[in-house]
Amino acid sequence: MAPQTDTTFDRHERRISPAAIDHALAGASHTPYWLDNDRRPAAAGALNTEIQADLLIVGGGYTGLWTALQAKERDPGRDVVLLEAQRIGWAASGRNGGFCEASLVHGESNGQAHLPTENARLTELGFANLAELIDTIKRYSMDVDLVEQGVLSVATEAHQVAWLREEAQEHAQVDFLDAAATRAMIDSPDFLAGSWDRTGTVLVHPAKLAWELARVCRELGVRIFEHSRAEDLTESSGRLRVGTAAGAVYAARVALATNAFPSLLARHRLHTIPVYDYALMTEPLTPQQREAVGWEKLTGLADLNNRFHYARPTVDEQGNFRILYGGYDALYHFGGRVRSRYDTNPATFRKLAAHFLGSFPQLSEVRFSHAWGGAIDTCSRFFAFFDTAYDGRVAYCAGFTGLGVGATRFGAKVMLDLLSGERTELTQLQMVRDKPLPFPPEPAAWLGVKLMTHELIRADRNQGRRSAFLKAMDALGMGFDS
Known part of the structure; x- marks a missing residue:
């Protein structure tokens, strides 16, 4: 070397x-x-009673908001409720750089490494998603400082x-x-x-995008409750029940859009950090x-x-x-x-x-x-993954790894297809069917990330040449190489 x-x-x-x-x-x-x-909207009230819904969305960042908006566009009569633990767009959706990319897989080389047989199609779907996102912004006159x-x-x-x-x-x-x-x-x-x-x-003002998505959702009839942390997910009398500190929602379908925060489904805990x-x-x-x-x-x-x-x-x-x-x-x-x-x-x-x-x-x-x-x-593959539970009545999406400004809209579309129970092109994608490798439990996760970071620094100082460790991680599908 x-x-x-x-x-x-x-x-x-x-x-x-x-x-x-x-x-x-x-x-x-x-x-x-x-x-x-000063243009930040006032927070909506918290959920303080028990209510019914056709579709409940947990999470008021981009993933949840895009899910709500597209759900109402598909079926204006669908009763959609969204729960946000704090305020709309307060976390990653409101404080990122505002880069809205076409890529769904963190770059062509990363997509080729993980999904070589459908990488070209995912590139097409990514550009279509970006075009549809821009069209939505313009169609609803969203003030998001689009560039x-x-x-x-x-x-x-x-x-x-x-x-x-x-x-x-x-x-x-x-x-x-x-x-x-x-x-x-x-x-x-x-x-x-x-x-x-x-x-x-394209570039956007990230917080304005979240606020404007929420505005459009409300205009389409979505009920949004802020300061309403979802605490549990259970089944009750054939409905799915999500409880909060002061209330609960009983829904036919649930979309989980909590991303960096712990999932209500424990099996996802090691798939993201x-x-x-x-x-x-x-x-x-x-x-x-x-x-x-x-x-x-x-x-x-x-x-x-x-x-x-x-x-x-x-x-x-x-x-x-x-x-x-x-x-x-x-x-x-x-x-x-x-x-x-x-x-x-x-x-x-x-x-x-x-x-x-x-x-x-x-x-x-x-x-x-x-x-x-x-x-x-x-997540270990650097782009979103999906899952379902409760016989397909719950859908989950997370792992965007910095691509969420644009790719969350696509992730929301996939979740709605999964919840529909229908076989679609999106539900059959390998990207959707496969899961990334989980991270190991502590202390192995912390040690692994430290070692990965050290080796990436070495590569930067060695004209980009990857060490034996990085090449091994690439082969395992955990190469942070995009």
Whole structure:
């Protein structure tokens, strides 16, 4: 194996002074930027009685909301109830980067590794899903700050340039850009080349998407109860009963959309783990600062490292231009529990600030208004899986691993097909029928994630070459390689 070398971002961490990082992060709010908005709707009331429903949905993030909306579109007379433990969109759905991708399988190579016989069809279904998602946003006049200008992938290490050129050669919608053309779009001395995928990703304001989905659901007749945590799932007199602290719902069908949070079906507990992702949002840039960085198109940005960064511009309610910058660390905590105290991580915030300031030296005086984090649900194959219970009357979907902005709509569609009891193309997909390998119990899960992270770091420092351990994990179907 070739000797390991520092990455671009290793050098940034050493070069940017602690004082500069302190200055950039001083006073940053730890409330997710997207939720720190006066337009956030007031919470709905909690369930405090026993009610009946045709379809009950547990979870008020994207998966649950898309399930409710599509259920009413399929059958406007269906009585649909949705329970949310806290507030609509308060978790991953309201604090992510807002990248809405066509991919259902975390990239073509990951899909090919896991589902080679249907990967091409899943690519088609993914683009159809994205088109239908965009059509739904426009048809219901959803105010979600939709931007259809694609995403720019950039090489920050010399060996990655060939990867980008190959991607552009294989996909008609992707343009290869040399260093000069890349920096003409977004100017960073780190960027050695780029590939601009013009149609595979759109950007949204993630919290507004959740809020607008809830608005449309209510207009279609869905009953939504917030601060109503589902505590148990049982069968009662031929109906499915889901209890809360102060009430219960008796339903003919139940869709479970809890993702990173524990499932009401215990057998799913080892199929996902909560991994913590973090992001920063800049204060508004001055016109001079925006001109210095370029970024005239509101295009998303991502690098190609295993510990990758994602970034995107957004225009705030006052018309100011800001930049979100996140990713890199993906942290798993022993025991696999979701805890609010993990949402703040000063060490990761400092890394991200150093990387941002190093990548964009022309923005050295920019400060961050918000620094936040939260859990996403991760499964071993890096894309969603499905299950049914109670003779097909309960459907479950989880494991989106960062793809949930777009793929949850597809997941909701699959759950509704499963609950219908009919044989459809979607219910017969290998993606739907197969399950990912479960994670081992503790302490093996924690040790495994630590070892995986260490080996991915080594690969980044070794021109992307994967170690024997990573190759073994790839062969087992647990290679975090997308």
